[in-house]
Amino acid sequence: MVIERKNYDGIPLTGSPHFHAVKVGDLLFFAGATAKMTAAEKGSMADQTRVIFERMRYIMECEGGTLSDVVKITSYVTDLSESAKSETQTVRQEYFGEDLPASTRVQVAGLDGPNLLIEIDAIAIISQ
Numbered sequence: 001m002v003i004e005r006k007n008y009d010g011i012p013l014t015g016s017p018h019f020h021a022v023k024v025g026d027l028l029f030f031a032g033a034t035a036k037m038t039a040a041e042k043g044s045m046a047d048q049t050r051v052i053f054e055r056m057r058y059i060m061e062c063e064g065g066t067l068s069d070v071v072k073i074t075s076y077v078t079d080l081s082e083s084a085k086s087e088t089q090t091v092r093q094e095y096f097g098e099d100l101p102a103s104t105r106v107q108v109a110g111l112d113g114p115n116l117l118i119e120i121d122a123i124a125i126i127s128q
Contacts, residue, residue, distance in 0.1 A: 001025060010058050012037050016112070021059055023126070028063060030056060030122040032076065034111060042115045045079065046087040052120045053095040065126045068099040072123040079117060080107045088118065 004023040007013065011020055014036050022029045033055050035041045035048035057067055077084065085105070092100065101122070111119050 008059055008062055010062075011055050014112075020055075023063070026125050026127060028059075028065075028124040028126050030059065030120075030124070032119045032121040034113070034116045034119045036113055036116060041113065044087060045077070045084045045117045046091050048116065048118050049088050049091040049120070050094075052118065053091065056120070056122060057095065060124060063124075063126050065124060067096055069126060070096070070101045070122050070124045072102045072104075074104045074106065074121050076106050076108045076111065076119040077117065078108060078110060080105070084117070 001024060005019040006023060007020050018031050020031055020033075022031075033052045035043070035051040038051050040047040040051045053067070056070065060066055060069060075088065077088070088105075092103075108119075111117070
């Protein structure tokens with residue numbers, strides 16, 4: 001089976017030694033994405049979530065898919081409060097509509113930057 005490790009021109013490299021996504025057959029595995037190196041890096045949980053989903057949408061379009069093809073997301077958050085949860089759920093509904101993927105939310109002590117509040121990785125199925 002062919003394994004494709006991919007970076008995408010429309011998404012900056014953060015300096016970490018990883019790829020934006022890895023494709024194996026019909027499966028696309030997204031590396032954890034944050035709002036690092038964007039205006040939203042110091043913004044709210046909602047602002048950062050929007051940047052991540054925009055990047056995810058861009059990658060899906062590059063691969064010939066849509067966000068409806070995302071089947072699983074895992075969110076790593078520094079804040080589990082109801083207000084933070086509500087912010088991310090609202091943004092997730094904006095981007096996925098009724099095609100919500102399976103989802104897991106995990107609290108972490110910190111992320112790769114003092115202002116980062118959320119990191120999301122995902123799995124999508126891309127039809128060949």
